[in-house]
Amino acid sequence: MLITCPYCGPRDSSEFSYQGDANRTRPDRLSTDTAAWNAYVYDRVNTAGEHREFWQHTGGCRAHLVVVRNTLTHRISSVAFARNAGQSGAVEETGP
Amino acid sequence: MAEYSALAILKNALTGNRDWKPAWRKPDPKPSYDVIIVGGGGHGLSTAYYLAKEHGITNVAVLEKGYLGSGNVGRNTTIVRSNYLLPENIRFYEHSLKLWENLSHDLNYNVMFSQRGILNLAHTPAQLDEYARRGNAMIHEGADAVLLTPKEIARLYPGIDISPNARFPIVGGLLQPRAGTARHDAVAWGYARAADRRGVDLIENCEVTGFIKEGERVVGVRTTRGEIRARKVAVAVAGSTGRVMKLAGVERLPIESHVLQAFVSESLKPILPGVVTWGAGHLYVSQSDKGGLVFGGALDFYNSYAQRGNLPVVEEVMSELVAMFPGLAKVRLLRSWGGIMDMSMDGSPVITTGPLPGMYLNCGWCYGGFKATPASGWCFAWTIARNAPHDLNAAFTLDRFHRGILIDEKGQGATPKLH
Numbered sequence: 001m002l003i004t005c006p007y008c009g010p011r012d013s014s015e016f017s018y019q020g021d022a023n024r025t026r027p028d029r030l031s032t033d034t035a036a037w038n039a040y041v042y043d044r045v046n047t048a049g050e051h052r053e054f055w056q057h058t059g060g061c062r063a064h065l066v067v068v069r070n071t072l073t074h075r076i077s078s079v080a081f082a083r084n085a086g087q088s089g090a091v092e093e094t095g096p
Numbered sequence: 097m098a099e100y101s102a103l104a105i106l107k108n109a110l111t112g113n114r115d116w117k118p119a120w121r122k123p124d125p126k127p128s129y130d131v132i133i134v135g136g137g138g139h140g141l142s143t144a145y146y147l148a149k150e151h152g153i154t155n156v157a158v159l160e161k162g163y164l165g166s167g168n169v170g171r172n173t174t175i176v177r178s179n180y181l182l183p184e185n186i187r188f189y190e191h192s193l194k195l196w197e198n199l200s201h202d203l204n205y206n207v208m209f210s211q212r213g214i215l216n217l218a219h220t221p222a223q224l225d226e227y228a229r230r231g232n233a234m235i236h237e238g239a240d241a242v243l244l245t246p247k248e249i250a251r252l253y254p255g256i257d258i259s260p261n262a263r264f265p266i267v268g269g270l271l272q273p274r275a276g277t278a279r280h281d282a283v284a285w286g287y288a289r290a291a292d293r294r295g296v297d298l299i300e301n302c303e304v305t306g307f308i309k310e311g312e313r314v315v316g317v318r319t320t321r322g323e324i325r326a327r328k329v330a331v332a333v334a335g336s337t338g339r340v341m342k343l344a345g346v347e348r349l350p351i352e353s354h355v356l357q358a359f360v361s362e363s364l365k366p367i368l369p370g371v372v373t374w375g376a377g378h379l380y381v382s383q384s385d386k387g388g389l390v391f392g393g394a395l396d397f398y399n400s401y402a403q404r405g406n407l408p409v410v411e412e413v414m415s416e417l418v419a420m421f422p423g424l425a426k427v428r429l430l431r432s433w434g435g436i437m438d439m440s441m442d443g444s445p446v447i448t449t450g451p452l453p454g455m456y457l458n459c460g461w462c463y464g465g466f467k468a469t470p471a472s473g474w475c476f477a478w479t480i481a482r483n484a485p486h487d488l489n490a491a492f493t494l495d496r497f498h499r500g501i502l503i504d505e506k507g508q509g510a511t512p513k514l515h
């Protein structure tokens with residue numbers, strides 16, 4: 001499985017660390033809504049198909065990335081920087 | 097259908113083996129049942145068997161999208177053990193081990209359960225302390241455990257590298273003598289035949305495509321072989337839990353599906369008397385009766401529903417095996433494959449009523465589903481029959497995550513890939 005890092009180009013997946021499901025939205029850090037925090041920590045959509053997920057290029061530039069990968073085929077359709085992703089009002093950037 | 101016995105083998109041998117009957121019927125689905133079990137793997141089949149045997153509920157259908165036992169029950173590394181630390185887990189898995197010990201007689205089917213022992217190797221004094229603690233917890237709950245020195249380990253496993261200058265020196269190990277292996281296909285077939293003999297309908301090539309609801313209540317399923325109604329619908333589909341539960345409108349669960357690879361080497365003369373696990377990484381290996389080394393390691397570490405993995409994990413697993421047994425470096429790999437694990441948020445399973453009225457859920461088996469097969473079915477059958485869990489699975493609820501009463505054996509937190 002190759003992941004195309006926006007900085008480093010196509011690299012073997014073993015250079016990257018999987019950081020988990022990116023479909024979750026972290027509640028505001030001052031939120032005291034226990035149900036929302038529990039849902040964020042424990043509940044997953046567990047998609048069979050196109051899955052948004054975090055990877056970090058730990059063996060390279062160390063950038064945090066949002067990868068869209070098909071969990072049925074392992075085919076990757078997009079890789080973007082993860083700045084602010086997973087928080088409400090997040091904007092994903094595609095270039096360095 | 098006739099009992100299997102030595103006499104039956106002799107009689108059929110004398111008559112040219114012409115009179116053997118298929119081990120189970122191939123019925124068409126009836127319009128309705130008392131209980132429908134979605135998933136014809138080990139857990140679904142054992143649930144059907146114990147529903148009939150323990151609770152007298154025989155108007156039951158097991159629906160399987162492929163053929164019986166085509167999923168994880170035939171993809172695991174066949175290890176059976178109860179060497180857990182937390183009381184909820186030891187009690188449950190020890191109950192399972194006791195059912196394993198009598199399973200071939202109970203099912204009238206030889207599942208080839210072989211109590212050859214499992215040995216967990218320790219590579220640091222801290223790890224050995226942890227094993228001593230786990231061994232004491234096991235003994236306390238009625239399981240068996242023995243702490244071994246490197247010399248005792250070398251006597252059991254002559255090929256093992258116990259030299260002090262090994263990269264990860266072996267300082268001791270925890271042995272559970274009553275653990276072992278079983279022939280996994282025979283477990284699926286044995287439960288299938290035994291359930292069929294008690295009147296359960298096993299319906300293959302029957303994929304569930306939706307759930308029939310009256311209000312919130314689940315009252316049946318839509319399948320590729322038509323609609324089937326039931327008073328109770330139970331789901332035991334392991335790695336497919338996310339997909340199947342979405343059909344019922346349950347969008348989120350404390351489960352992630354991950355791919356786990358397993359491997360078999362070419363046939364060798366007997367060299368491994370039992371199951372060994374390597375403590376400096378993640379590796380478990382045993383030798384099948386055919387002589388192949390059966391082994392596996394960690395997950396691929398990313399969400400997956402594809403029943404195949406990638407090469408970095410293959411390399412990692414091979415390097416761990418060779419670190420443990422340097423003499424196996426030239427053994428050739430015969431096959432590798434992947435299975436989809438339903439990884440839960442605390443590493444422990446779910447056997448519960450709900451989450452919708454009329455529904456029952458069995459999932460979250462992580463790596464450990466095979467050894468749980470008897471107790472999982474036994475407890476799930478109890479839960480379905482009585483609409484309430486048995487003491488043994490009372491802690492394995494779905495809402496324990498939101499209520500903060502997790503059963504986190506390894507203390508890894510809500511990171512399913514690490515359990």
